[in-house]
Structure formats: C-alpha cells, structure tokens
Amino acid sequence: MVERVKTLLIGQFGEQVIVAEERSGLQPSLVIDKELLQDVCLFLRDGEETYFDFLSCISAVDDGVEAGTFTVVYHLASIPYKHQLTLKVVVQNDRQLNNLPVVPSVTGVWRTADWHEREAYDLMGVFFDGHPDLRRILLPDDWEGYPLRKDYKEAETYHGITIK
Structure with a gap:
C-alpha cells in the first residue's frame, strides 16, 4: 500500500511531497513536507483509492537534543479498505520554550486530531x-515545560508541593 500511496502523492x-521513506520496522512510513500536510491528508481521506477515513493516533517524538528535530507521526486507517498508513513530519527546532516547533493542524480533516494534537502540545x-482550541489537556495550565522532551528538567515543587 505504501508504494501505491507514494505514487498517488x-x-x-x-516529487517534493515525499521528504524521505522509512522502510525498516513493522510500519513503513512516508515522511512528507510539512507545508503540504493538510493537503496530503485531505487527498488521502477523500481519495477513491485511499479513503483514509480514520486517524487513530498522532504522536510527537523528540529526536534528541543533538538532532535538533521533532517528528510528528500520524497513524491512518481506511476502515472499508482495511489498510493502514503511517505519515511523518520532521520539524527543525532550537528547543527554546518561546519558539515551539510548528506543524499545521489536521483538525479540519479528522475531528479526532483535536485531542491528539492537544496531547502532543501539552x-x-x-x-x-x-x-481551534490548542491548550493543555493533561497538565495544569500553569505547568512549565514539556515533560516528554528529552531535555526536560523536572521542577522541585509545584505551588509549594514537593514533586520528587
């Protein structure tokens, strides 16, 4: 299925739509240009051959301080056609908390993206x-930092309560 989707895209x-391919592992994936993400997702959702009607998960991955990148992973499925696809977008970032990595939202394509994107943000x-409503979903609104980043420094206290 990945080869056919690649050809269609x-x-x-x-050619610029596919930045890279990952063939190793259990789920081959296509790394796509982040500027084309929304258009690609609409095309894959509405395409007669693809019909990826279900976004099962969005995950954000910290590729490490040395890499200076974050990867956002999209797990798509076509329920009627019974096939799956993994898309990825890689974003360069300087890791400063006032300069977050930016990816276009796909909430206009799949409503389930709303909660998944909020979790990746949080x-x-x-x-x-x-x-439409990007705010924390698991942590308090005044929490500082992003705990799944590899360089995250856990606070000693939160509102006077010892954390460690």
Whole structure:
C-alpha cells in the first residue's frame, strides 16, 4: 500500500511531497513536507483509492537534543479498505520554550486530531497551527515545560508541593 500511496502523492503534489521513506520496522512510513500536510491528508481521506477515513493516533517524538528535530507521526486507517498508513513530519527546532516547533493542524480533516494534537502540545510542546482550541489537556495550565522532551528538567515543587 505504501508504494501505491507514494505514487498517488507524487502524481498529485510532485516529487517534493515525499521528504524521505522509512522502510525498516513493522510500519513503513512516508515522511512528507510539512507545508503540504493538510493537503496530503485531505487527498488521502477523500481519495477513491485511499479513503483514509480514520486517524487513530498522532504522536510527537523528540529526536534528541543533538538532532535538533521533532517528528510528528500520524497513524491512518481506511476502515472499508482495511489498510493502514503511517505519515511523518520532521520539524527543525532550537528547543527554546518561546519558539515551539510548528506543524499545521489536521483538525479540519479528522475531528479526532483535536485531542491528539492537544496531547502532543501539552507533553512535547509541538504547536499545531490552526488548531481551534490548542491548550493543555493533561497538565495544569500553569505547568512549565514539556515533560516528554528529552531535555526536560523536572521542577522541585509545584505551588509549594514537593514533586520528587
């Protein structure tokens, strides 16, 4: 299925749509240009051959301080066609808390993205541009930092309560 989707995407958007391919592991994936993410997702959802009608998960991955990148992973499924696809977007970032990595929101494509994007924002600090209500979902609104980042420094206290 990945090869057919790759061919369809290149035919629709050109060679620049696919930044890389990952063939190792249990789930091969296509790394796509983040600027084309929303258009690619709409195409994959509405395409007669693809019909990826279900976004099962969005995950954010900290690729490490040395790499200077974050990867956002999208797990798509077509319920009627019974096939799956993994898309990835890689974002360069300087890791400063006042300069979050930015990825376009896909809440306009799949409603389930709303909660998934909020979780990735809350725990990893990925900003989803165009999200209708991007705010913390698991941590208190005044929590500082993003606890799933590899360089996260846990606070000693929170409102006078010892954490460690």
